[in-house]
Amino acid sequence: MYDTAVRPIIDQVLDGYNGTVFAYGQTASGKTHTMYGPVNDQELQGMVPRMLRTIFTWIENSSMENEFSVVIQMAEVYMEKINDLLDPVKVDLSIREDKVNGPYIKDISDHWCLNEQDVYDLIVKGGKNRHIGASKMNQKSSRSHVVFTLSLRNNNHLMGKVKNSKLHLVDLAGSEAIGSSGTVGKRAKEGNSIN
DSSP states (O other): OIIIIIHHHHHHHHTTOOEEEEEOOBTTSSHHHHHTSOTTOTTTOOHHHHHHHHHHHHHHTSOTTEEEEEEEEEEEEETTEEEETTSTTOOSBOEEEETTTEEEETTOOOEEESSHHHHHHHHHHHHHHSOEEOOSSOTTEEOSEEEEEEEEEEEETTTTEEEEEEEEEEEOOOBOOHHHHTOOHHHHHHHHHHO
16 A cells, blocks of 8 residues: 555656645544554554655665755644644634745744654654544544654755655544444533534
8 A cells, every 4th residue: 555555646746746644434443543553563563664764765765965864843733723733832823824935823943853763763653643542443542633844955056956745644524423432421522523
């Protein structure tokens, strides 16, 4: 699945284009598992670890005239509000647009990473801050959408060229019918917001 559906997007990001990968489906269908999986299991790991390995291997094998930077952001959309999962005091952030760089989340924190492990550490940190809750369909149901953004800058000193690209990885909370999920009160309101 990675080689067929995702690798072509990563190749374009490495060439300076923006790309997005969505995980969408009903609650408890395996979206988060498909995106992340067991990170340390090379055979069963999800799309994100495979993408990161491809990106950092490409950086390591690039010629010396290229200088790279990798910056991570991790946002959550919960109950129609945008929160910074890597700096949890930043809540209810707003979307703005820049004429040059396009849409962005105002005041979201940037985190520079030198290697895959730096990114994994941020994924774990952000995952701990994500809203989850139990329903009849899933004991650890994601109650929010997560947008993980990797910004890649490639500055080629020999050619005098700079390529900027962004990879957005979107793990949507599962769509659910209130009757099937058995949610009430706050959980039911979350379900309505998710849908």
